[in-house]
Structure formats: C-alpha cells, structure tokens
Amino acid sequence: MNEGRDSSLGRSRRRKGVIPAIRRLGWPLVEKTYFLGTFARFCWMIAARVPGCLKRPRLVWVQVYHLGTLSLPIIIVAGLFIGLVIGLQFHTILDRYGQTQVVGAAVAIALFRELGPVFAGLLFIGCSCTAVTASIGLKRSSEQFAAMEVMAVDPLEREIAPRFVAGALCLPLLTVILLAVAITGTYAIVVLQIGMDEGFFWGNMQRFTKFFGDFTEGLLKSVVFGVMSSAIALYHGYSARPTAEGVARATTNTVVYASLTLLGLDFVITSLLAS
Amino acid sequence: MSDTAVEIKNLRFSYPSRNVQILHGIDIHVPRGAIVALMGGSGSGKTTTVRLITGQYPIPAGSSVVVDGEPIERLDLAGLYRLRLRLGMLFQNPALFTDLPVGENVAFPLREHSQLPDATIRDLALMKLHAVGLRAAAARYPSELSGGQQRRVALARAIAFDPKILLYDEPFAGLDPVSLTIIAKLIKELNEHLGSTSIIITHDVEQTFEIVDLVYLMWQGKVIASGTPAEMRASADPIVSQFIHGSADGPLPFHLPGSDYRRDLRLADAP
Numbered sequence: 001m002n003e004g005r006d007s008s009l010g011r012s013r014r015r016k017g018v019i020p021a022i023r024r025l026g027w028p029l030v031e032k033t034y035f036l037g038t039f040a041r042f043c044w045m046i047a048a049r050v051p052g053c054l055k056r057p058r059l060v061w062v063q064v065y066h067l068g069t070l071s072l073p074i075i076i077v078a079g080l081f082i083g084l085v086i087g088l089q090f091h092t093i094l095d096r097y098g099q100t101q102v103v104g105a106a107v108a109i110a111l112f113r114e115l116g117p118v119f120a121g122l123l124f125i126g127c128s129c130t131a132v133t134a135s136i137g138l139k140r141s142s143e144q145f146a147a148m149e150v151m152a153v154d155p156l157e158r159e160i161a162p163r164f165v166a167g168a169l170c171l172p173l174l175t176v177i178l179l180a181v182a183i184t185g186t187y188a189i190v191v192l193q194i195g196m197d198e199g200f201f202w203g204n205m206q207r208f209t210k211f212f213g214d215f216t217e218g219l220l221k222s223v224v225f226g227v228m229s230s231a232i233a234l235y236h237g238y239s240a241r242p243t244a245e246g247v248a249r250a251t252t253n254t255v256v257y258a259s260l261t262l263l264g265l266d267f268v269i270t271s272l273l274a275s
Numbered sequence: 276m277s278d279t280a281v282e283i284k285n286l287r288f289s290y291p292s293r294n295v296q297i298l299h300g301i302d303i304h305v306p307r308g309a310i311v312a313l314m315g316g317s318g319s320g321k322t323t324t325v326r327l328i329t330g331q332y333p334i335p336a337g338s339s340v341v342v343d344g345e346p347i348e349r350l351d352l353a354g355l356y357r358l359r360l361r362l363g364m365l366f367q368n369p370a371l372f373t374d375l376p377v378g379e380n381v382a383f384p385l386r387e388h389s390q391l392p393d394a395t396i397r398d399l400a401l402m403k404l405h406a407v408g409l410r411a412a413a414a415r416y417p418s419e420l421s422g423g424q425q426r427r428v429a430l431a432r433a434i435a436f437d438p439k440i441l442l443y444d445e446p447f448a449g450l451d452p453v454s455l456t457i458i459a460k461l462i463k464e465l466n467e468h469l470g471s472t473s474i475i476i477t478h479d480v481e482q483t484f485e486i487v488d489l490v491y492l493m494w495q496g497k498v499i500a501s502g503t504p505a506e507m508r509a510s511a512d513p514i515v516s517q518f519i520h521g522s523a524d525g526p527l528p529f530h531l532p533g534s535d536y537r538r539d540l541r542l543a544d545a546p
Binding site: 135138139142143144146147149150151152153154158 | 329331356357359360362364366368370371372373374383384387388436
C-alpha cells in the first residue's frame with residue numbers, strides 16, 4: 001500500500017528504463033569478476049604468510065584442534081551410517097548377480113575414491129568452515145584485527161594463515177577417520193548382521209583395493225578440498241560486511257561456494273586422473 | 276629527539292567507499308610529553324584523525340602526518356609496524372580478543388613482541404590489570420565483563436608495552452564516576468612516569484580539562500579552535516562557548532543537514 005512513498009526513510013525504488021536494465025544485467029558479471037580477482041589476491045596474501053606462520057607451529061596446532069574436534073563427532077556418526085547404508089545397498093545389488101563375496105572390495109573402492117573425500121569435505125564445510133567464516137567475520141566487525149594491526153601484529157599471519165594450514169591438514173585426517181568408521185559400519189552390517197564370511201570380506205578388500213590408486217586418489221582429493229574450502233571460508237569471513245547480516249550472509253556464501261566448488265573440483269580431479 | 280610527538284599538516288581525507296570529505300585540511304601539533312584532547316561533536320572526524328595517526332588509512336597526497344619523527348605517508352608496511360611498536364591505542368569499541376581471557380588479552384602485545392619469560396609476562400599483565408582495577412578478572416573472558424570493565428581491560432592492553440605515544444578514543448565512555456576519576460588520574464600518571472605523550476578523544480569536558488595541556492576543538496572535519504583549557508574556557512567564540520557549556524542554543528546544529536522537515540512530512544503548505 002505504501003510502496004514507493006517513503007524513499008525518505010531509505011527504501012530504494014527500482015528504476016525503470018533501458019540503461020538501468022542493462023546495468024542490472026551487467027552488475028552480476030562485474031560482481032563475479034571482482035570476487036574472482038579479490039579472492040585470487042587474498043589466496044596469494046595467505047600463501048605469502050604460510051612460511052611465517054609455520055615458524056609458530058603452536059598457532060597451527062591450536063586451530064587443528066579446534067577445527068578437528070568441531071567436525072569429529074559428526075564425521076564419526078556420518079561415517080558409520082554411510083558404511084551401513086552403502087554396505088547394505090551393495091550387498092543387495094551384488095546378491096542379484098551372486099557376487100556378494102566382493103562387497104567389501106566394492107564398498108572400499110567406492111569410499112576411498114569418491115564417497116569418503118566428498119562426504120568428509122561437505123561435512124567439514126558445514127561444521128568447521130562455517131565456524132571459521134563466522135569467527136573471522138565477527139573478529140573483523142568488532143575491530144579485533146584493527147587492534148592487532150595497531151599492535152604491529154599482522155592478522156593475516158597471526159589469525160588467517162594458521163587456520164588455512166589447519167584446514168588443509170584437518171580434512172585429510174578427518175577423511176581417513178571417516179573411511180575407517182565407514183568400513184567398520186559395512187563390516188557390522190554385512191558380516192555381523194547378514195552373516196557374510198569374514199575371510200571373503202577382508203580378503204577380497206585387500207585383493208582388489210589398491211593403496212596407490214584408490215586410497216591415494218581419495219587422499220589427494222581431500223587435500224585439495226581442504227585447501228579450497230578453507231580458503232573460501234576465510235575469504236568470506238575476512239571480506240564480510242561488519243554487520244550481523246553481513247556475517248550471516250558470508251556464512252551462507254561459504255557453504256554455497258565451497259560445496260559447489262568441491263563437487264566441481266571432484267569431477268575435474270576424477271577426469272584428470274582417469275585420463 | 277624532536278620536541279614534537281605528532282605533527283599533522285593540511286590533512287584532508289575521504290573514505291574510498293563514501294563520496295564525502297571527512298577532514299578538510301586540519302593542522303594539529305602535539306608537543307612531546309603533553310596530553311592533548313581532540314574534542315568535538317559526533318561525526319566531526321576525531322576518530323578518523325587518530326586512525327590516520329596510526330596509519331590505518333593511507334595518507335592522501337598533499338597531506339602530512341609525522342609521528343615520533345617519522346612521516347607516515349613515506350613508511351612501508353615494515354616501517355609502519357616498527358613505528359606502531361611505539362604507539363598504544365584504546366579503541367572506541369574495546370576490540371578485545373574474544374577467544375582469549377582478559378589476562379592473555381593484556382599479555383598479547385608482550386607475547387608477540389618480547390622474548391620475556393612466561394612468568395615475567397604474567398606478572399606484567401597482572402600489574403597492568405591492577406592499575407585499571409581488574410586484576411581479579413584476569414582469568415575471565417571479555418564477554419563476562421561489563422562494557423565499562425572491557426574498556427578498562429582495553430586500556431590495560433594499550434599500555435602493556437609502555438608506549439611512547441598513547442591514543443585514547445573515548446576512554447571515559449561507559450565508566451562510572453569513580454572509575455572515571457581513577458582512569459583520568461591513571462592517564463595523567465602514565466604520561467608523567469613513562470614520559471609518554473597522550474592524545475585523547477573525549478566529550479567529557481570537565482574531567483578532560485583537569486588533565487590535558489592542550490585542546491583542539493573539531494567541527495565538521497575542521498579544527499575550529501585550539502588552546503589550553505583555560506584559554507578555551509575564556510574563549511568568546513560562540514561555538515567554543517556552546518560546546519564547553521553544552522548549551523542547546525547556539526551556532527552548533529543538533530540536526531544533521533538534510534532536506535526540509537515540513538517537505539519530508541508532506542505538509543500541504545510546504546514550499
């Protein structure tokens with residue numbers, strides 16, 4: 001009813017005409033280009049400070065502890081359910097072809113190459129990366145970084161770089177834990193519940209699963225995902241508007257951008273390794 | 276060593292994100308060892324001036340800010356960080372590190388920049404907290420303290436490294452009368468005992484005039500008057516007089532300049 005009447009209270013009205021319409025079309029492109037440019041610059045600034053922060057390993061270990069413990073419970077619970085479901089599904093499918101003896105190997109290959117790093121990555125983004133974005137955004141909005149700078153302490157080296165290194169270290173560790181728990185879940189459902197022979201389960205898993213190939217491919221993915229998701233989380237926190245809405249938006253952006261980038265990178269890495 | 280701690284000449288400034296000129300060519304001279312107050316209404320550019328002194332924003336061409344003998348505009352990042360080791364600043368917002376206890380907040384600059392043993396750093400942090408009356412809160416987190424107590428912790432952190440130049444952005448805001456008197460006395464004593472120089476942004480005329488040597492009165496990005504507290508009190512300038520006495524009537528406007536009030540309310544006979 002009052003639409004367009006109260007511009008003096010700060011509500012903006014949508015301008016009509018050809019030029020504003022072209023502007024509205026072009027603005028997202030400008031925004032995305034700006035984002036890519038500033039993100040690349042931010043990554044370079046972090047990379048330049050990693051050697052400095054590695055001289056103080058305690059700062060990194062503190063962050064590894066925080067990020068790792070934040071995601072560990074959900075990684076363990078999710079890993080167990082993933083293992084149970086995948087084991088059950090593979091057993092049901094392979095039973096149609098009378099190949100249930102390779103269910104352990106099939107589950108292990110699927111988990112090592114694809115499901116383990118992707119699930120661990122998505123859970124890490126949801127748990128730890130969002131916390132990183134929110135904490136960095138709040139520190140920036142409450143001028144904690146400005147206070148550090150005035151005390152001649154570089155916040156990028158003291159706060160950002162340790163979190164980046166910790167994220168890159170944590171995700172591979174969490175992935176390995178998720179894999180171990182998921183395999184245990186599969187063992188529980190296929191061997192203990194359904195009654196498959198334990199020797200076939202472990203024997204075929206050892207026989208058909210390659211350490212260099214299956215396991216290392218998954219580990220490589222988790223390292224790349226860890227680096228990428230940490231950088232995206234830190235960037236969004238560091239560039240968040242210093243308001244409650246700004247930090248909330250930055251946290252949402254972290255989940256959206258990091259998850260989509262993870263899935264895209266998963267395809268790229270799989271394609272490169274397959275070729 | 277020069278007799279000047281801070282020398283600002285023709286300082287003009289506007290924020291890159293906002294197309295508004297904040298400072299219009301101000302000149303400020305802070306003698307070494309003095310306590311200088313920057314006073315003025317909200318939005319007159321006092322905090323921006325102090326931030327420019329600490330090099331938080333780039334100094335525009337044609338302006339000059341010399342701090343402890345070093346021109347800020349010519350310093351690279353490493354040079355700026357070396358200079359900041361000689362500065363201490365109390366922010367308007369306490370800006371305490373929320374993930375560290377109060378004691379560690381105060382110890383932070385010592386841990387970062389000194390090779391002192393842990394026990395010495397602990398003792399120094401406790402002494403600084405004792406000076407602001409919060410030694411008993413050393414193990415608490417900033418979120419467990421009131422706003423006024425947080426400001427006192429921030430003050431203890433600002434003086435932790437015994438800086439040569441101290442910048443206080445509203446040190447008396449949110450303090451009860453007792454704390455206010457003690458903090459004002461502390462600022463005075465620090466200047467005398469450490470031989471430091473202090474720049475205080477404040478609106479508290481009475482308390483400030485008791486401890487400062489020099490006052491700069493700012494209005495809308497300009498220095499409109501300066502002098503000793505006695506000179507300011509004796510000033511016949513209507514702006515100075517209105518500010519010092521806090522009168523509602525006078526040349527200093529209360530309202531932000533804007534469009535016509537009657538027109539905004541859409542009154543029928545508005546022009």
